[in-house]
Amino acid sequence: MTATTASPSTASVSGELVFADRHIGPRGDAVETMLRHLGYATLDDLVDTAVPADIRQSEPLELPAPRSEAEVLADLRAIASKNTMKTQMIGQGFYDTLTPPVILRNVLEDPAWYTAYTPYQPEISQGRLEALLNFQTMVGDLTGLPIANASLLDEASAVAEAVLLMRRSNKAKGDAKTVLDADLFPQTISVVRGRADALGFEVEIADLSAGLPDGDISGIVLQQPGNSGRVVDHTAAIAAAKERGAMVTVAADILALTLITAPGEQGADIAVGNTQRLGVPLFFGGPHAAYMAVRKGLERSLPGRLVGVSKDDAGTPAYRLALQTREQHIRREKATSNICTAQALLAITASMYAVYHGPEGLKAIARRANLRARTLAAVLSGAGVELVSDTFFDTVQARVPGRAAQIIATAETHGVNLRLVDPETVGASADETTTTAHLAAIAAAFGIGDAAAKVAEAELEAGRELPDAVVRTSDFMTHPIFHSIRSETQMLRYLRKLSDRDLALDRTMIPLGSCTMKLNATAEMESMSWPEFASIHPYAPAHQTAGWRELIADLEARLSTITGYAGVSIQPNAGSQGEYAGLLAIRQYHLAQGDDARTVCLIPASAHGTNAASAVLAGLKVVVVKTAANGTIDAEDLDAKIEAHRDSLAAIMITYPSTHGVYDADVREVCDKVHAAGGQVYIDGANMNALVGLGQPGKFGGDVSHLNLHKTFCIPHGGGGPGVGPVAVAEHLVPFLPGAPAGASNGNDGTPVTSTPYGSAGVLPISWAYVAMMGGEGLTNATKNALLAANYIASRLDEHFPVLYTGNKGLVAHECILDLRDVTAKTGVTAEDVAKRLIDYGFHAPTLAFPVAGTLMVEPTESEDLEEIERFIEAMISIRKEMDQVLAGDFTVEESPLRNAPHTASAVVSTDWDRKYSREQAAFPVESLRQDKYFTPVGRIDGAGGDRNLICSCPAPEAFEN
Structure with missing residues (x-):
C-alpha cells in the first residue's frame, strides 16, 4: 500500500487481495478527497505534521511479511495441530462442557453479539442487557443471595475482589487478617496472596474444617466443593466466623449448586465462582465469566457491572446498568475496584445455556457428573485404592504412594488427562461429557482388571449421592424465561429477537473515543472455536500444548517489536x-x-x-x-x-x-x-x-x-x-x-x-x-488512516461543534473531543441529548462526558469507509440544525426531538401524536433512513429508576412484548 493509498494494493502470491485493503475502509479517491479537504498532498504529509518528530520510530516495523486470509488460516491449522486433544478430567476449576450448537453459532460466533459495545447506552442495548439480567438472576438463585453482578474476569481475581469487599465492608475488623481455607484451588490462593502483598494485609492459610485460627479475622474464604473434591456442610464454620465478627465468602461451583445447599442459605455474605462449565469452552484457560453475588446491604460495594430495571419515558419496562456513579472513571483513586472490562459475551453464553436447559436440565447434568464420580469412586475403593474424601460432587482424588505420575501417564495413553495433585495423589473430575468408557480407561490406568465390566456394575450400584446435610431443597431459576425455551427453534428466535434490539458494529459505525471499535474480521475470529484450540485445559501437560505456546510466544514477540519493549x-x-x-x-x-x-x-x-x-x-x-x-x-x-x-x-x-x-x-x-x-x-x-x-x-x-x-x-x-x-x-x-x-x-x-x-x-x-495478515506496513497504514479519519471528522464538524483540543497546526490524533458546552449553555441541549438523538439516525453515541463533562469524544478508526463517515457527519450536522431550532424558538428544549429522543416505532405511529415537530422529523430526519431504519425498542430510560431495582423484582422478559 502506498503512502496515499491511491489504489488497492496488488494481489498477493496466492491471488487474494492483501488483507490490509479489506481492513482499512478508505481507499483510492476517498483518501484523496479527505486529504484534499484537510489541505495535505499525501497521507505521510498529514502524519508528519500531526505526530511529533521526536517520538517517531526511525525504522519500519520488522515483522514477517503479511499473509493472506487463506494463508493465515492454514498457518493457524498447522499451529493448532500441534496441540494434543485429550478427554480433559483435570478439573481444578475448569471442566469440559457441551456448547449447544445453536448458542455457539448464534452467540459466540455471531457478530451481532460479539461486536457490540458495553451497554452504557441502554436504549440500544436492551437485548444484551436482558441476557445479562438472565445471568444475574441465574447466579442469584443458585447462590441463594439476592444481588449478583453481570460477571467478573475469572474466578481467582473474583475471590480477590471478594476479599477486598469483605475488608472494606467489615469496618470493625478492617485491619484484621483474612483466612483462606487450605482447600481452595491453588491458583486462587496465589492470586489473593499477590493482592494482599501489594496492599499490605495479612493472609493466613488454614484448615477451616478444624476450626478458625486465633487472632482477629476480617473475613474467611471457603470453597464448595473444595480443591480436594470434598463437599462439606459449611454451616458451622460460617456461624463460627460470624460469632468472631468475620464475614464469609464461599467460592462455589455453579453447577454443583443445583444439588448442594446454596452459600446464602448457609449464611455466607458473598459467593463467587466461575460459570465456564455452563457451555463455555475451556479455551486453554479463558475467557470465562466469573460471578459474584452478595447479601443485601453490600450492593453498593459490589465490583463490576450490575443490570437494573427501570422504565422509559412511556412507562415501558427497560433495562440499564445500575449504580452508574460507581464507574471507575468517576471515583478514580476512591474506586472500590479497578474493573473496567467484564466477560459479557461469556456471561451471555452461560446464561443462554441456562435458559436452554432450564433448572431441571442443569440438575440432570449435575446428577450425571455426580453419578460418574460416584461410579469411579466405587470402582477405585473396591480395588483397595484410598480416597482423599468420601463426599464429593464431581471430583475424586486418590492416594497412590509412588504411583501418581505413572497412573497419569498411563491414563494419557488411554486418551484421558488426570490431575497430578502431588507425587502421591491423583485427581479425576467428571463433567457432562464424561462417559463410562472414560471411567474404564481411568480404572485401567490404576491397574484395575476387567475395568469396563466393573465400571458398568458400579454404576448400577453406585452408593448414595450427597450427604443429607448438604443436599439442596430450595427451588431456583423459577423465572419463566428458564422454563419457556426448549426447542432449537425457540432458542434461535429468542437470540435473534434480542440481538435485533441492539446496535452493534455489524450494523453501524460505533464512533467511541478511547474504545477503538473497529473491524473484527471473520478470518480473525474463525479459529477461536476450533476444538484444537478451544478444548485444551489450561493445566494440560506442556507437551500437549505446543501449538498454544508457540502462538503465544510468537504473539508476545510481535507485540514486543510493535511497542519497542x-x-x-x-x-x-x-x-x-x-x-x-x-x-x-x-x-x-x-x-x-x-x-x-x-x-x-x-x-x-x-x-x-x-x-x-x-x-x-x-x-x-x-x-x-x-x-x-x-x-x-x-x-x-x-x-x-x-x-x-x-x-x-x-x-x-x-x-x-x-x-x-x-x-x-x-x-x-x-x-x-x-x-x-x-x-x-x-x-x-x-x-x-x-x-x-x-x-x-x-x-x-x-x-x-x-x-x-x-x-x-x-x-x-x-x-x-x-x-x-x-x-x-x-x-x-x-x-x-x-x-x-x-x-x-x-x-x-x-x-x-x-x-x-x-x-x-x-x-x-x-x-x-x-x-x-496486516504485516508491518499494513499496521502502519492502519494507524495513518485512523489519523486521517479522525482529522477529517474534526475538520468537517469543527464549525458546528468546536474541537476542544488540537495539536500541531490544529490536528488531532486518532480521536477528537467535540465541545458542546457553549451550545448547551445557549439552548439547554446537552451532550446526552445528542447521544440519544444519534440513535434515531442509527448510530451508537460517541463517548459521553469523558474526559471532559459536556463533550463527546469521537474515534472513527481506520475501518470505516468514507460513506459511513459522511453518514455520521450528516447526522451530527442535522442534529446541530435541530439545536438551532431550539435557539430560534421553534420549540423549547423540552419540546424538541433532541430531548424526546430516541423515538420508538410505537411512539411515531401513535394516534395521539401531539409534539411540536413532525413524525417525519422524529423518525426520518435524513433521507437515507427511509429504507434502512433502526428503531430502538424503548424510549429514553429513567436512570435513577434503575438504581432502585437492582434485581428481579423485575418484570418477565415477556413484558417487552406487550
Whole structure:
C-alpha cells in the first residue's frame, strides 16, 4: 500500500487481495478527497505534521511479511495441530462442557453479539442487557443471595475482589487478617496472596474444617466443593466466623449448586465462582465469566457491572446498568475496584445455556457428573485404592504412594488427562461429557482388571449421592424465561429477537473515543472455536500444548517489536489487569532495589479513570497532576509534584496520545524528568491505535505499557468483554512480569494476576491473525488512516461543534473531543441529548462526558469507509440544525426531538401524536433512513429508576412484548 493509498494494493502470491485493503475502509479517491479537504498532498504529509518528530520510530516495523486470509488460516491449522486433544478430567476449576450448537453459532460466533459495545447506552442495548439480567438472576438463585453482578474476569481475581469487599465492608475488623481455607484451588490462593502483598494485609492459610485460627479475622474464604473434591456442610464454620465478627465468602461451583445447599442459605455474605462449565469452552484457560453475588446491604460495594430495571419515558419496562456513579472513571483513586472490562459475551453464553436447559436440565447434568464420580469412586475403593474424601460432587482424588505420575501417564495413553495433585495423589473430575468408557480407561490406568465390566456394575450400584446435610431443597431459576425455551427453534428466535434490539458494529459505525471499535474480521475470529484450540485445559501437560505456546510466544514477540519493549506477558484478562500487573512490576522493581519508600504514583487529571484505581490496588499512593488549558500535562505543576515527592516517587502514568486526543509534544521531556527523580514511566496503551508503526513507547521513554487487544488488536468487545490487556516492559522489569498462578511455569516470576498462566488465551488467535495478515506496513497504514479519519471528522464538524483540543497546526490524533458546552449553555441541549438523538439516525453515541463533562469524544478508526463517515457527519450536522431550532424558538428544549429522543416505532405511529415537530422529523430526519431504519425498542430510560431495582423484582422478559 502506498503512502496515499491511491489504489488497492496488488494481489498477493496466492491471488487474494492483501488483507490490509479489506481492513482499512478508505481507499483510492476517498483518501484523496479527505486529504484534499484537510489541505495535505499525501497521507505521510498529514502524519508528519500531526505526530511529533521526536517520538517517531526511525525504522519500519520488522515483522514477517503479511499473509493472506487463506494463508493465515492454514498457518493457524498447522499451529493448532500441534496441540494434543485429550478427554480433559483435570478439573481444578475448569471442566469440559457441551456448547449447544445453536448458542455457539448464534452467540459466540455471531457478530451481532460479539461486536457490540458495553451497554452504557441502554436504549440500544436492551437485548444484551436482558441476557445479562438472565445471568444475574441465574447466579442469584443458585447462590441463594439476592444481588449478583453481570460477571467478573475469572474466578481467582473474583475471590480477590471478594476479599477486598469483605475488608472494606467489615469496618470493625478492617485491619484484621483474612483466612483462606487450605482447600481452595491453588491458583486462587496465589492470586489473593499477590493482592494482599501489594496492599499490605495479612493472609493466613488454614484448615477451616478444624476450626478458625486465633487472632482477629476480617473475613474467611471457603470453597464448595473444595480443591480436594470434598463437599462439606459449611454451616458451622460460617456461624463460627460470624460469632468472631468475620464475614464469609464461599467460592462455589455453579453447577454443583443445583444439588448442594446454596452459600446464602448457609449464611455466607458473598459467593463467587466461575460459570465456564455452563457451555463455555475451556479455551486453554479463558475467557470465562466469573460471578459474584452478595447479601443485601453490600450492593453498593459490589465490583463490576450490575443490570437494573427501570422504565422509559412511556412507562415501558427497560433495562440499564445500575449504580452508574460507581464507574471507575468517576471515583478514580476512591474506586472500590479497578474493573473496567467484564466477560459479557461469556456471561451471555452461560446464561443462554441456562435458559436452554432450564433448572431441571442443569440438575440432570449435575446428577450425571455426580453419578460418574460416584461410579469411579466405587470402582477405585473396591480395588483397595484410598480416597482423599468420601463426599464429593464431581471430583475424586486418590492416594497412590509412588504411583501418581505413572497412573497419569498411563491414563494419557488411554486418551484421558488426570490431575497430578502431588507425587502421591491423583485427581479425576467428571463433567457432562464424561462417559463410562472414560471411567474404564481411568480404572485401567490404576491397574484395575476387567475395568469396563466393573465400571458398568458400579454404576448400577453406585452408593448414595450427597450427604443429607448438604443436599439442596430450595427451588431456583423459577423465572419463566428458564422454563419457556426448549426447542432449537425457540432458542434461535429468542437470540435473534434480542440481538435485533441492539446496535452493534455489524450494523453501524460505533464512533467511541478511547474504545477503538473497529473491524473484527471473520478470518480473525474463525479459529477461536476450533476444538484444537478451544478444548485444551489450561493445566494440560506442556507437551500437549505446543501449538498454544508457540502462538503465544510468537504473539508476545510481535507485540514486543510493535511497542519497542523487551518483554510482554499476555496474562492480564483486561486493560485494568494490565495496568495492575504493570504497576506491580514497577513496585516490585523498586523493592528489589531497596527503594521501599517509593510509593507515589503521579497521574494526570485527564488520565483514564482506571489508572488511579489500579495504582491504589498495587499499593501506590495517587498524586494528581493538573492539566494545562491546552489539554497537556501542566509542566509547572508536574515539576512541583516531582520535587515534593522526589524521594518517594515510584512512577507516573500517562496516556499517549493523551486522553484529550492529542500528541503531546513534550512526552520525552516528561519521561526524562520522572526518570531523573528515580521514578518509572507507565505509558497507558489504550490509545495505541494512534502509535502502531509510528512510535514505540518503549523507545521514547516508557518503562512499561499495557495494551488493549480488544481495541488496537481487534479482539471484539463482546458487549462488555472479553478483553485482554498484555503488559509490555523494558528489560529491567522483565523479571517482574506475571508468573503462573499454579502448574507449570509460563517463563515469568512476578505476581500472577489471573487464574491461569496465559489468561484469556482463547481469544489470542484473533490478534495473532490480525498482526499476521496486516504485516508491518499494513499496521502502519492502519494507524495513518485512523489519523486521517479522525482529522477529517474534526475538520468537517469543527464549525458546528468546536474541537476542544488540537495539536500541531490544529490536528488531532486518532480521536477528537467535540465541545458542546457553549451550545448547551445557549439552548439547554446537552451532550446526552445528542447521544440519544444519534440513535434515531442509527448510530451508537460517541463517548459521553469523558474526559471532559459536556463533550463527546469521537474515534472513527481506520475501518470505516468514507460513506459511513459522511453518514455520521450528516447526522451530527442535522442534529446541530435541530439545536438551532431550539435557539430560534421553534420549540423549547423540552419540546424538541433532541430531548424526546430516541423515538420508538410505537411512539411515531401513535394516534395521539401531539409534539411540536413532525413524525417525519422524529423518525426520518435524513433521507437515507427511509429504507434502512433502526428503531430502538424503548424510549429514553429513567436512570435513577434503575438504581432502585437492582434485581428481579423485575418484570418477565415477556413484558417487552406487550
